[in-house]
Amino acid sequence: MACSNRTSSELRATMGFDAYAFLLTDPETSVGCAPIADLPGLPLPELPRLIRLKYLTEVNRWTALEDVALLSRDDNLSRSLVWRELLHGYGVRDIASMAFRDRSGCWGFLDLYRYDRDFSHAETAYLSGITEPVTTALRRSQADTFVVRPSGAPRPGPVVLLLSPDLRVLGQTPETHAYLSVLVPPERGRPPVPASAYNVAAQLLAVEAGVDANPPRARVHLADGLWLTLRAARIGDADPPGRREIAVTIEESSPTERLAVFTRAFALSAREGELLGHLVKGGDSHTVARQMFVSEHTVQDHLKSIFAKTSTNSRRVLLTRALGA
Template sequence: MGLRNARAAAESTAIEGLRELAGAALPTDRIFRAADELLRPVLEFDAVCWHTADPATGLVNSVQSEDLSLAAYDHAVQLEVWTDDLATFPKIRRAGRRAETISHASQGCPGRSVRYREQIRPAGFGDELRACFDAAGGMWGCAAFMRAPDRGPYAARQRRLADLAARHLGNALRASHVPPSGPVDEDDDRSPAVIVLDRANRLLALSGPAEDLLARFADPTPTALAVPTAVAMAAEHARRAADGLPAPQLPVRVQTRDGRWYVLHGSALRGPGVAGGDSGQATVVASPATPAETVPLYLAAYGLTAREQEVALLLVRGCDTREVARTLAMAPYTVQDHLKSVFAKTGVASRRELVARIMLGS
């Protein structure tokens, strides 16, 4: 009974600490470090790999780990994109969960997982627990927690704890993506960049501000990849689509360290002299995100409800209260109630300030 009470107290302390992270306005790397300190004692993992993600598509766009060398990260990316495995991040989300383990998904037979056979077991780990950090309708990040074989599989209570923790981490990561304060840097080169990669995602050619952008997209932890995770993911999904396999059709969105959003469009290249005419090369075009692409992300980052986001979008487009009420089929006083909540969550006092905050980041 004493051990059970001590465990429950430790888990409660960890969850309370994660809840507080949402209001701390920390950058993502510090959120992950704080979460590591809170969760490692209660989830009892030996290594963790943290990721941010494109909230609109859930596609991973960065990696951070203080436990792993990531020397085989290129293989991990291949497995993530090309393998229909157990307990993948998309499958966890489609199942309506936030956390799952290989041991549970495989019904005690982890060898059924390609990821386990080719990556986890060779690295000296046993079970893996994955968590998706969802909030406000998007996935803002995710993580994979590995443990040594002698610890045995994760317990059901730890899966439940990870599910609860993931919700709070989703809120913390969402809050870290609010628009940057201050005016837009006019000296910032906002022209598109073109990045050409070979089959192994090695650089073949660059144009425009690509070299600068690659540095701004860089992963917090060095990996075996020659390019940042976001660029490699855009290229791999383009190759998958070119092979006629199901693949996300939306671009990969990534936020730079200075808070600017870019969209990465990947396309597979065809070349002569190669079987099937497929050279394996891919082009990734990185373009500054337009207001139409960033406004929904910023509104979600502020924690607005779906209805509040609809009201705010109409305001940004120039609609007055009456037009918003008519478009959304609600009473004007209801619109005003939503407006008060929108202003409170975004920290503004007027519609003009709202537009400036969302559109200009000021």
């Protein structure tokens, strides 16, 4: 989150914009999980609608971006669902969109808004030039969260947020408020905004509409090495699917879910990730070598590479950081 704030502040000082939305994403599903935003002029009640339309809009969707894309180019304004149904009414003229993606996954995306003028070719080139270093910084910031949880730290139970089909909050379990306050810290004296839950629920709508096939799931670091998994699903069966309420659950990530993000955050290779999975199951070098159809010497080489990438020096420390306990 600190990396996102720093990047947006530097961009505002360098090139200027009127509003922005910067989301960290689950590297595997590309679903937003830790958003920060400054959207002056857009009323807070419109936030669920904005997020829903963002996920349903195929134009300049972060999951398909190869480079910086502008809303003002190539007839995108007329083709953009989110602009036609919402943003044009608030005077938005251009949006520069960029995704922060590397071979390990998608680590975030950024939308910069302008109300009075378009982004220039020079500004677009500048944004394109910073994409790679920002991506690396975001991935490394996620890697830094994999620390051993304090001894005796409480294990959270699952909490639930109930949303309407258009993402209005209908109800929540008592503990939900505390989680949301940490995920997206509210302004003093204001209730937390369930933006993380909106994103997961909006991905469910995108899957149902055939816009994107990634599951409506996102893993996010909360604090002190604790990772949470958010999931969205329809409930009930009395109404047609599109009219059913949406339940968003928030619970501690399982060891398997946590390990998958750990592997991506430290940019482990496919074989290194496979080796780590065998170590988690308790395999020794001889057993792992047989399972991977390699020599024990090769296993040790892979293990040394993993130690170097994760700044660990033993299997015990490695597994403790990866699993959080």
